[in-house]
Amino acid sequence: SCDASQLCNCSSVGLDFIPLGLTAKITVLNLAHNRIKHIRSQDLQQAVNLRALLLQSNKISSIDEDSFQSLAKLELLDLSNNSLAHVSPVWFGQLFSLQHLHLQGNSYRDLGESSPFSSLRNLSSLHLGNPWFSVIRQGNFEGIELLQKLWIDGSNLSQYEQGSLKSIKKIDHMIINLRNSNIFSEIVRDLLHSVAWLEVRRISFSIAAEMQALRVMSSSFAKKISFRETLLTDATVPELISILEDMPKLVELELVDCRLLGTGQWKMQIQARQSQTLRVFTIEKLSIEEFYLFTDLQAVEALLSLFMRVTVRNTKVFLVPCRISQCLLSLEYLDLSANLLGDQSLEHSACQGGWPSLQTLNLSQNSLSDLEMTSKSLSHLGNLSVLDISQNNFGEIPDVCEWPKTLKYLNLSSTQIPEVTTCIPPTLEVLDVSANNLKEFGLQLPFLKELYLTKNQLKALPGATPIPNLVALSVRRNKLNSFSKEEFESFKRMELLDASDNNFICSCEFLSFIHHEAGITRVLVGWPDEYVCDSPLAVRGAQVGAVHLSLMECHRSLVVSLICVLVFLVILLLVAVGYKYHVVWYARMTWAWLRAKRKPKRAPPKDVCYDAFVSYSENDSEWVENTMVRELEQACPPFRLCLHKRDFVPGKWIVDNIIDSIEKSRKTLFVLSEHFVQSEWCKYELDFSHFRLFDENNDAVILVLLEPIQSKAIPKRFCKLRKIMNTKTYLEWPAGEEQQEMFWFNLKIALRS
Numbered sequence: 001s002c003d004a005s006q007l008c009n010c011s012s013v014g015l016d017f018i019p020l021g022l023t024a025k026i027t028v029l030n031l032a033h034n035r036i037k038h039i040r041s042q043d044l045q046q047a048v049n050l051r052a053l054l055l056q057s058n059k060i061s062s063i064d065e066d067s068f069q070s071l072a073k074l075e076l077l078d079l080s081n082n083s084l085a086h087v088s089p090v091w092f093g094q095l096f097s098l099q100h101l102h103l104q105g106n107s108y109r110d111l112g113e114s115s116p117f118s119s120l121r122n123l124s125s126l127h128l129g130n131p132w133f134s135v136i137r138q139g140n141f142e143g144i145e146l147l148q149k150l151w152i153d154g155s156n157l158s159q160y161e162q163g164s165l166k167s168i169k170k171i172d173h174m175i176i177n178l179r180n181s182n183i184f185s186e187i188v189r190d191l192l193h194s195v196a197w198l199e200v201r202r203i204s205f206s207i208a209a210e211m212q213a214l215r216v217m218s219s220s221f222a223k224k225i226s227f228r229e230t231l232l233t234d235a236t237v238p239e240l241i242s243i244l245e246d247m248p249k250l251v252e253l254e255l256v257d258c259r260l261l262g263t264g265q266w267k268m269q270i271q272a273r274q275s276q277t278l279r280v281f282t283i284e285k286l287s288i289e290e291f292y293l294f295t296d297l298q299a300v301e302a303l304l305s306l307f308m309r310v311t312v313r314n315t316k317v318f319l320v321p322c323r324i325s326q327c328l329l330s331l332e333y334l335d336l337s338a339n340l341l342g343d344q345s346l347e348h349s350a351c352q353g354g355w356p357s358l359q360t361l362n363l364s365q366n367s368l369s370d371l372e373m374t375s376k377s378l379s380h381l382g383n384l385s386v387l388d389i390s391q392n393n394f395g396e397i398p399d400v401c402e403w404p405k406t407l408k409y410l411n412l413s414s415t416q417i418p419e420v421t422t423c424i425p426p427t428l429e430v431l432d433v434s435a436n437n438l439k440e441f442g443l444q445l446p447f448l449k450e451l452y453l454t455k456n457q458l459k460a461l462p463g464a465t466p467i468p469n470l471v472a473l474s475v476r477r478n479k480l481n482s483f484s485k486e487e488f489e490s491f492k493r494m495e496l497l498d499a500s501d502n503n504f505i506c507s508c509e510f511l512s513f514i515h516h517e518a519g520i521t522r523v524l525v526g527w528p529d530e531y532v533c534d535s536p537l538a539v540r541g542a543q544v545g546a547v548h549l550s551l552m553e554c555h556r557s558l559v560v561s562l563i564c565v566l567v568f569l570v571i572l573l574l575v576a577v578g579y580k581y582h583v584v585w586y587a588r589m590t591w592a593w594l595r596a597k598r599k600p601k602r603a604p605p606k607d608v609c610y611d612a613f614v615s616y617s618e619n620d621s622e623w624v625e626n627t628m629v630r631e632l633e634q635a636c637p638p639f640r641l642c643l644h645k646r647d648f649v650p651g652k653w654i655v656d657n658i659i660d661s662i663e664k665s666r667k668t669l670f671v672l673s674e675h676f677v678q679s680e681w682c683k684y685e686l687d688f689s690h691f692r693l694f695d696e697n698n699d700a701v702i703l704v705l706l707e708p709i710q711s712k713a714i715p716k717r718f719c720k721l722r723k724i725m726n727t728k729t730y731l732e733w734p735a736g737e738e739q740q741e742m743f744w745f746n747l748k749i750a751l752r753s
Contacts, residue, residue, distance in 0.1 A: 002026065010034070011054070018043040028052040032078070039063045045070050052076040056102065059083055065090040073097050080127065081105035089116040096120075102127040104153050110135040118143030129153030129177070136164045144168050151175040155202060157183050166190040177201040185213040188220060197224040204231040211239035218246035226254040234262030241300065244278075252280035259287045264295035278303070279330075282311040291316045301327045314338040319345040325354025335362040337388070342367045347377040360386040364411070368392040371415075371423060375401040382406065390414050390432070397423045412436070413452070434474075442466060453478065454498075464491045474498040610642040611751055612702070613665035617675035620706055621645075623733075624671055628704075631744055632751070639751055641669075666700070667751055672730075673706040702750050703730035 002008040007028040010019065015034040022029070026047050036058040044050070048070050060082040068074065074095050084106040092098065098120050104127045117123060123144055129152050136154075138161040150171050160183050174195045178184045184203060191198070198220070205211060217225075225244060232240065237260070244250060288294060304327040311334075318340040328334075334355065341349065341363060355361075358381050368374050371394045378384060384404040388411040395416050401423035408427065413434040420433060420443055429447050434454035441453060441462040450472045451462070458478040464470070471493050480502040578584060616624045625643070632639040642665055648657040662668055670676070731747055734740055 022047045024048050026050055028054075030054040031058070033057045035059055037061055037083075039067045041066050041069075043067060047071065048073070050074050054078045055082070056080040056105075057082075061085065063088070063091055067091065069094045071095060076100040078102040079106070083107055087111055087116045089114065089118060092116060093119050097122060099124045101125070104129050104151065106130050107132055109133060110137065111140040113137065113139075115140055115142035115144075117141065120144065123147065125149040125151075127151040127153075129155075129157075131156055133157060135159045137161050138164045140164055141167050146170050148172045149175070153177045154183070155179055159183075160186045162186060163190060165194075168194055171195045173197040173199065175199040175201065178203050181205070181210050181213045185216050188214075189216050192216070192220050195220070195222050197226070198222045199226040199228065200230065201228045202230070203227075205236035205240060206231060206233055208235045208239055211236055211243070214240070214243055218243050220247055221249050222247065223249050224252040224254065225250060226256065227258055228256045230255070230258045232258060232260045232262075234264070234266050237262070238266045241303070245303070248277070250278050252282070253278060254282040254284075255286055256282075256284045257287075258283075258285075261289070263288075263290055263293040264297060276306070279307060280309040281307055282309075282313075283315055284311070284313045286312075286315040288316070292318075297321065297324055305329045307331055309333040311335040312339070316340055318342070320349035320354075322348060322351040322354060325349055325351060328355055329357065331355055331358055332383075333360045334358055336366070337362045338365040340367055343370045343373045343377075346374060350377045350381070352380060355381060357383055359383050362388040364388045364390040364392070366392055369394060371397045372401050375403045375423070379404055385409065387411070397421055399423060401425070403427075413454075469493055472496040472498075475502070477501040479503060608664055608666055609640065610647075610661070610665040611639045612667040612669040613642040613661045614669045614671065615676075616671035617673060617678070619675035620671055620673050623706065628671070632748070635748060639748070667702055668700060669702045669704060669751075671704050671706050672709060674709060676706075677709065702747070704747070705730055705732040707733070 001010050002025075005027065006025050007030075008026050009030045011030045012033040015031065015036055017036055018031060018039060022044065023046055027049055029047065029050060029052070032054045033056075036055065037060060039055075039060060039062070041064040044053070044067060050071050051073060053071070053074060053076065056078045057080070060079065061084065063084070065088065068077070068091055072094055075097055077095070077098060077100070080102040082105070084103070086108050087103060089112070092101075096119070099122055101117070101120065101123060107130060109132050111128075117126070120143065124146070125148055126144070128150075131153075133154055134156055136152075136157065136159070141164060145168060147168060147170070150168070150173075152175070155177050157178060157180060165187060168191075171191065171194050174191065174197070176184070176187065176199070178187075178200065179202065181203065184200070188198075205214075225247075244253060301323065304324065307328060308330050310328070310331060313335055314337075316339060317336060320336070346363070346366075346368065361378070361381075361384060363374075366389075368389060369392065371389075374389060374394075378387070379402040381404050383406060385406050386409040387407060390411045390413040392415050394412075395418070397417055397420075399421045403425040405427065407425050409430040410425065410428055411432040412424075413432045413436065415436060417433065417436040417438070419438060420441060422443070424431065424443055424445070426445055427447060428445055430450040431445065431448060432452040433441075434452050434456070436456060438453065438456040438458065440458065440460070441451075444466040445451075446467075447469060448467045449469055451467065451470060452474045453462070454474050454476040456475075456478050458475060458480060460480070461473075461475065470491060472495065473491075476498050477500075480499060614624060614628075625645075629641055629643070632641060642661045644657070644661070647661065648654070649660075731743060731750070734743055
């Protein structure tokens with residue numbers, strides 16, 4: 001389970017204990033998602049160089065005190081989602097190098113009376129808590145001074161002793177999952193000056209009275225506040241904004257997966273004093289059940305003038321009021337992706353005087369359908385340089401559009417454009433028209449440096465002359481099959497070409513030309529396995545000059561010829577082996593046997609027409625027809641014999657005639673001779689009897705030896721015939737007349753038995 005870097009992956013293999021034989025070579029051990037219940041002292045004793053130990057999602061309920069004693073180099077320990085009922089400081093006493101400790105998702109109710117982490121001087125991230133975690137005591141975090149991340153799942157935390165977290169001097173990112181706003185207030189009071197980013201999860205602010213407990217946040221030095229899965233109402237939003245507005249160092253506010261009950265009809269006016277520090281505001285997946293009744297946010301206009309970056313993504317925004325746009329005086333970045341903006345609402349949102357400082361605008365995944373109208377609505381934005389309007393549904397675009405003169409980057413990917421026209425602004429330096437089923441590209445874009453044409457239907461490269469300054473070109477997943485010298489002559493500045501996932505037939509000459517004549521230093525061709533070529537160049541970003549092509553790539557014709565000769569020789573060898581070992585005969589007999597097997601072994605009594613089916617060689621026909629048939633059919637009572645010359649159905653396949661005749665006869669009489677074992681059809685008749693009668697262990701077969709047969713004359717594949725002749729009695733045609741009478745008597749007895 002270990003790779004070359006000694007990373008051993010034993011996850012999800014049903015282990016009940018830590019495997020034996022761990023050595024000092026192991027650096028990473030993944031035992032997650034097993035059934036381990038107990039960690040013993042000796043389990044990890046030899047793994048002295050272990051850097052990461054992953055034990056999450058097991059059933060661990062007990063750990064010997066010295067289980068981790070030898071792991072002085074351990075940097076990551078994950079014990080999350082187990083069944084630990086307590087946390088012992090002895091476990092971590094020797095883990096001097098530990099940086100990341102995950103203990104969430106167990107069943108402990110507290111951390112004990114003292115700090116389990118006092119010896120972990122290098123700890124940088126700590127994950128704690130579970131649904132039963134209810135108490136945090138003073139001293140539980142003694143010994144920890146600096147943390148990059150502290151995550152506390154305290155959904156049912158009911159007791160917090162003041163000062164418990166105050167010993168931690170600095171926390172870069174704290175995530176706390178709480179329901180009790182009073183406990184939250186006590187925790188924040190201890191973290192006023194130590195937390196840079198405070199992320200609050202699953203807390204509800206339903207009524208204004210609950211917000212009083214949070215007034216302490218106004219003194220916090222946190223630079224970023226995030227609310228995830230939080231409930232807000234029209235009554236609590238004004239109070240929350242008032243608190244956040246007073247925070248002296250707050251730069252960024254984030255709401256993710258939150259829920260707002262209301263329509264913006266806030267009952268008290270926000271006393272906006274314009275926070276001098278808040279610059280970034282992000283809303284993602286905000287659920288407003290009655291979003292179509294939401295007001296114009298006039299109450300918060302005074303807060304907006306200093307915002308520089310605003311993201312409102314996947315929140316069903318269908319309109320930004322013009323007054324709000326005009327208040328965003330400092331806005332440089334605006335992301336309104338995955339919303340419901342249409343052509344008319346965009347025109348209103350981007351009204352005259354709105355977003356005067358905007359440089360980057362993301363309108364992807366909206367309901368825009370008119371590119372001419374979209375460009376005109378944004379044309380007055382004098383600072384706009386980056387525009388993403390991908391994943392809209394523009395369809396055909398006009399020849400003339402009005403764009404901001406400063407536009408440098410335009411993303412039109414996945415917009416159902418059948419062809420590009422001069423509507424595309426000539427000022428662009430970067431253009432992305434991927435996933436549009438374009439068949440050609442011939443625009444004049446003199447300043448263009450990067451062009452992305454991935455996932456189209458191009459069969460040739462775009463002309464180099466109209467885009468002389470192109471530095472990077474992506475034509476992945478098109479229908480290109482080759483490059484000509486002429487196509488590269490004008491690409492003087494090309495540094496990166498990504499042409500992977502096309503239909504290229506590569507060659508030494510092709511790669512040599514790209515490297516030496518076109519001067520392109522990095523080519524991403526990446527021929528997939530299903531195409532003709534599979535070279536080392538398939539590694540993305542490979543240096544062309546360092547590529548060493550295989551024999552197959554440089555001498556394709558020779559290699560193909562050699563392969564054809566080799567295949568022919570193999571076929572010839574198989575034919576020879578098949579002939580020697582009767583493969584064709586076995587195949588033919590297997591097919592006939594399968595057909596015969598599908599029929600019942602015995603015909604119903606009413607269908608039995610003959611006393612015996614006679615199988616004989618044509619060379620023995622004179623004896624059979626003139627001697628044996630006359631003797632048997634003129635006996636008293638006469639025997640009914642089936643002969644192929646007389647009784648086979650004309651026009652019926654001979655194999656079917658043989659099978660039917662054997663089935664409709666009570667006995668099968670074989671007249672054996674040297675000629676018999678050399679006859680092809682006698683072989684078939686013998687084989688069908690072999691398959692259908694010999695296996696019944698009865699006396700349905702009668703063997704008449706017309707002349708002595710050498711055992712070596714009998715084919716080896718008729719092993720049952722050999723066995724029967726060696727174990728059962730057969731009738732031998734005698735030369736003397738007196739003995740012949742006894743022969744006929746015995747044969748008639750056998751036929752009547």
